[in-house]
Amino acid sequence: MSAVGQLGATTTAAKPTPPPQRSGRRLTAYLLLLPGGLWLLLFFAIPLVSLLAASLYDPNGSIENGFSMTWHWQNFGDTMADYWRPFVRSLWYALITTAFCLLLGYPLAYAIAIKAGRWKNLMLALVIAPFFTSFLIRTLSWKLLLSDNGFVVDTLKWLHILDEDGRLLATTSAVVTGLTYNFLPFMVLPLYASLERIDTRLIEAGQDLFAGPITTFRTVTLPLSMPGVVAGTLLTFIPSAGDYINSQLLGTPKQRMIGNDIQRLFAAGAYPAAAALSVTLMAAIVVLVLLYIRRAGTEDLV
Amino acid sequence: MTSDLVLTGISKQFGAQYAVQQLDLTVPSGTFFALLGPSGCGKTTTLRMIAGLEEPSSGSISLGEQEITRLRPYKRPVNTVFQNYALFPHLDIFENVAFGLKRRGVKDFKPKVTEMLDLVELGTFGKRRPSQLSGGQQQRVALARALINRPQVLLLDEPLGALDLKLRRQMQIELKRIQTEVGITFVHVTHDQEEAMTMADTIAVMNAGVIEQLGSPAELYDLPATTFVANFLGQSNLIRASIIGRAEQNLIVEVQGRKVTVPLPRCRVTEGEVWMGIRPEKVFLAAAGTEQSNGVNQLRSAVVTDVSYVGVSTQYLARLPWDQELTVFEQNTGARGTFAVGDEVDLHWQPEHTFVLDAEQDALAGVEDIDDPGGAG
Numbered sequence: 132m133s134a135v136g137q138l139g140a141t142t143t144a145a146k147p148t149p150p151p152q153r154s155g156r157r158l159t160a161y162l163l164l165l166p167g168g169l170w171l172l173l174f175f176a177i178p179l180v181s182l183l184a185a186s187l188y189d190p191n192g193s194i195e196n197g198f199s200m201t202w203h204w205q206n207f208g209d210t211m212a213d214y215w216r217p218f219v220r221s222l223w224y225a226l227i228t229t230a231f232c233l234l235l236g237y238p239l240a241y242a243i244a245i246k247a248g249r250w251k252n253l254m255l256a257l258v259i260a261p262f263f264t265s266f267l268i269r270t271l272s273w274k275l276l277l278s279d280n281g282f283v284v285d286t287l288k289w290l291h292i293l294d295e296d297g298r299l300l301a302t303t304s305a306v307v308t309g310l311t312y313n314f315l316p317f318m319v320l321p322l323y324a325s326l327e328r329i330d331t332r333l334i335e336a337g338q339d340l341f342a343g344p345i346t347t348f349r350t351v352t353l354p355l356s357m358p359g360v361v362a363g364t365l366l367t368f369i370p371s372a373g374d375y376i377n378s379q380l381l382g383t384p385k386q387r388m389i390g391n392d393i394q395r396l397f398a399a400g401a402y403p404a405a406a407a408l409s410v411t412l413m414a415a416i417v418v419l420v421l422l423y424i425r426r427a428g429t430e431d432l433v
Numbered sequence: 434m435t436s437d438l439v440l441t442g443i444s445k446q447f448g449a450q451y452a453v454q455q456l457d458l459t460v461p462s463g464t465f466f467a468l469l470g471p472s473g474c475g476k477t478t479t480l481r482m483i484a485g486l487e488e489p490s491s492g493s494i495s496l497g498e499q500e501i502t503r504l505r506p507y508k509r510p511v512n513t514v515f516q517n518y519a520l521f522p523h524l525d526i527f528e529n530v531a532f533g534l535k536r537r538g539v540k541d542f543k544p545k546v547t548e549m550l551d552l553v554e555l556g557t558f559g560k561r562r563p564s565q566l567s568g569g570q571q572q573r574v575a576l577a578r579a580l581i582n583r584p585q586v587l588l589l590d591e592p593l594g595a596l597d598l599k600l601r602r603q604m605q606i607e608l609k610r611i612q613t614e615v616g617i618t619f620v621h622v623t624h625d626q627e628e629a630m631t632m633a634d635t636i637a638v639m640n641a642g643v644i645e646q647l648g649s650p651a652e653l654y655d656l657p658a659t660t661f662v663a664n665f666l667g668q669s670n671l672i673r674a675s676i677i678g679r680a681e682q683n684l685i686v687e688v689q690g691r692k693v694t695v696p697l698p699r700c701r702v703t704e705g706e707v708w709m710g711i712r713p714e715k716v717f718l719a720a721a722g723t724e725q726s727n728g729v730n731q732l733r734s735a736v737v738t739d740v741s742y743v744g745v746s747t748q749y750l751a752r753l754p755w756d757q758e759l760t761v762f763e764q765n766t767g768a769r770g771t772f773a774v775g776d777e778v779d780l781h782w783q784p785e786h787t788f789v790l791d792a793e794q795d796a797l798a799g800v801e802d803i804d805d806p807g808g809a810g
Contacts, residue, residue: 330519332515332516332517332519333519333521333522335486335506335513335515335519336513336515336519336520336521337521337532338485338486338505338506338507339484339485339486339506339507339511339512339513339515339579340507340512340532340533340536340578340579340582341507341508341533341536341537341582342507342532342536343505343507346536347507350532350536351521354523355522355523
């Protein structure tokens with residue numbers, strides 16, 4: 132909405148422009164906003180309101196008999212009492228996933244941005260390449276890859292890294308691995324964008340001013356790449372907290388995430404409970420993100 | 434602090450290309466030393482090798498007693514003022530200047546930083562970010578950030594390149610003042626001959642990876658050793674000539690049938706074909722046949738082909754009978770008459786202003802390109 136304000140301000144500030152043209156321009160600005168605004172209204176604002184409303188419906192309603200709005204705030208408490216475990220698990224998995232993505236993604240993004248030279252474009256293409264296949268198919272491939280009779284498990288058993296009855300599929304590791312794999316590009320790309328912009332002379336300046344490689348990284352490179360770190364962690368944490376595909380395909384009910392329960396409740400027609408869980412998850416993520424951004428310091432994160 | 438910077442046989446190869454070739458250089462402690470040359474001549478590579486940001490392919494660098502050839506940059510008592518300054522954008526001015534002291538674990542760095550900011554007249558700017566400062570102020574921060582560490586050698590990589598002309602002049606004087614005040618060895622890389630001549634005690638003129646000539650600004654200008662130096666440092670008229678004899682301490686040089694003399698110490702070669710050089714402001718014009726040739730070198734029957742009045746002086750082009758045009762600067766003192774295009778003139782100059790160079794060298798070496806931004810001067 133700030134774009135509207137700015138456009139309005141510049142047009143009114145432009146004194147020499149004759150009035151008819153000015154109002155015409157303003158109209159154009161609004162017209163240009165119309166498609167995006169409509170889109171937001173139809174596919175964001177209305178669904179959000181309906182979700183919020185559904186979370187307060189009478190939980191005794193059903194699809195056949197319809198739901199009535201009873202401002203049933205207890206939905207939130209009731210669902211959390213039942214589902215706090217998968218809820219906490221989701222946030223926990225998302226946190227580990229984000230940490231792994233950062234650990235794997237930072238060196239990769241650094242290598243692409245600063246060390247790759249003429250391989251830069253190829254490496255970037257390889258990071259993006261998985262997007263050419265559906266998310267679902269790629270996760271299913273992991274299922275094959277980690278399956279009990281698969282090559283990976285056989286090899287690990289042969290090397291005695293895995294017990295005879297050990298397995299990879301249907302474990303927490305498998306779910307987190309899947310999540311990490313799926314969301315890694317969302318970490319790498321903003322990190323790359325941020326690192327690529329760093330003037331390498333600043334790194335040289337650090338070395339020139341008595342900072343060894345580690346100190347230079349800590350005092351120069353890392354602070355300058357913080358915008359990428361914040362963007363990357365958000366883009367990884369938020370979707371992985373709500374994900375249910377990885378848990379569904381690579382895990383067991385023991386690895387159930389909140390997304391699985393929401394999906395199951397919706398499928399079963401328990402709209403109020405599903406909506407209440409969704410709203411709680413959304414609110415929790417918004418609060419966490421706000422706290423995080425405040426801590427990371429956004430003043431220079433442009 | 435008495436530690437000379439000595440480069441011995443330094444070479445740097447990038448692939449098959451030599452950026453710097455067999456360079457020997459001694460920079461005496463406490464001097465203001467300039468490495469002057471066109472872009473791509475290897476001067477910045479040399480500087481980066483001294484800083485430790487580039488490793489020499491061969492040769493050695495030492496500072497006083499200490500050999501520093503392979504020492505990591507953060508272990509050298511050398512600091513750099515980078516081209517375009519490379520100030521840390523995420524730190525304020527105070528933190529930028531304090532950076533080096535903090536890394537070396539200097540306690541109580543605050544008064545030192547304040548003092549240094551005062552020296553560069555930025556005492557009140559400590560809390561600002563680099564992006565909030567003008568180019569000249571950023572330049573001074575970069576200088577302060579390097580100087581505060583009291584390096585044995587301060588390296589300056591085209592430090593004034595990003596400033597406008599007026600500010601550049603001002604900073605030249607300022608830099609020289611600071612250098613005299615702190616007494617640290619300054620090694621200054623530039624393509625701007627005026628900048629080098631204004632500030633440096635000693636200039637090394639570099640071209641294609643080698644040092645063409647080293648000396649004080651006056652020495653280099655007065656007696657260039659190569660055609661490159663003759664053309665890169667100021668302007669020169671180079672005339673094809675041949676040495677035909679010797680008279681006491683002078684050599685007799687024949688130019689298109691006319692004989693002129695050159696003192697022996699001013700000749701880089703003493704026989705055969707040569708380039709005879711003369712600076713434009715050392716040549717005088719006289720209306721044809723009005724002056725005697727008693728003891729001066731003279732070339733007769735030239736025609737003025739171009740006159741440009743530039744205030745302090747008038748620049749003439751005079752075409753000699755063999756179709757070569759010489760540049761002549763006449764001071765506009767008002768004591769001598771001026772000439773117009775088409776006037777017949779004689780040219781004369783003192784023998785001790787002539788220099789003689791090897792005819793093997795390219796007479797156009799070091800002539801600055803029109804689009805070279807460093808052409809001022």
